[in-house]
Amino acid sequence: MSGWVFMMGAVVCEVAGTLSLRAAVDSRRWYAVVTIGYISAFTLLSLTLAAGMPLGVAYGIWTAAGVALTAIFSRLLFHEPLTRMMIAGIVLIMVGVLLVELGTGPL
Template sequence: MNAYILLFFAIICEVVATSSLKLSNGFSQLVPSIITVIGYAASFYLLSLTLKSIPVGVAYAIWSGIGIVLVSVIACFFFKQALDVAALVGMGLIMLGVIIINVFSSTSGH
């Protein structure tokens, strides 16, 4: 399977786990706690598979960068956490960095 598809699923698992972590209320709620543990385990497993063909720095930059943006969007819509201009600009720069790595870097494993 394409390493970038695996990375995409690793990111989705991490975002679900992080969102569930918020809902777990300090691991006091059973179902969100279970989703958190399974989500993080799946995410790290899938991330480890991507590292067979994508350099660790590139994979982690993409994984964490996209994860930050997706978790922030979920927090904004589902948890009613506001994002100010500085946060939006910062996330835009993160996404720009991910795009630059994927389009221009010779180390991205394409």
Template sequence: MGYLLLFGAIAAEVAATTAMKYSDGLTRLWPSLLTALGYVVSFALLARTLKSLSIGTAYAIWSGVGTATIAVLGLMLFGEGLNTTKVAGIVLIVGGVVVLNMGGAH
């Protein structure tokens, strides 16, 4: 159940961050409200996740997967460029999450 809650927390955080981009500096009402709601839901689900998963594992997955997903959405939705440095950064983020999870499995 912990990983399902964590997936929901990641999805809410990604939706909130994406809405923030559309909010035009929090000056547009509906995207701004979606941003606030998304972060509240994300933190609530992350807090529930911490009842069953270790904080290091949960936070590494939440932040790493969220960051990598937002980077990909930046490419797809907002036309952000892709270069070797960005690819390396995403690979390092995902690799770091994997390594932390391997270390926490014992």
């Protein structure tokens, strides 16, 4: 169970770092948040792996959740586009990650 807690923290930190990177375009002060976010995300991802989650599953969940949440929050915070095709791509990524996760269990 702790692996999932670490994973959620890793996703939140990665998304915060990425959104801060976009904010840093306007104000360099955001680079501190970018640095802290990415260091925290990788640290929590390594703790996820140490808790026993397979690398393929962990990385897939981390990246898929990061892509989806970053796209949604960049739409809300920075008024960037989020088209139907982009949403379909996010759904396909999630389906792919689900298939990878299901593939790690017994048949």
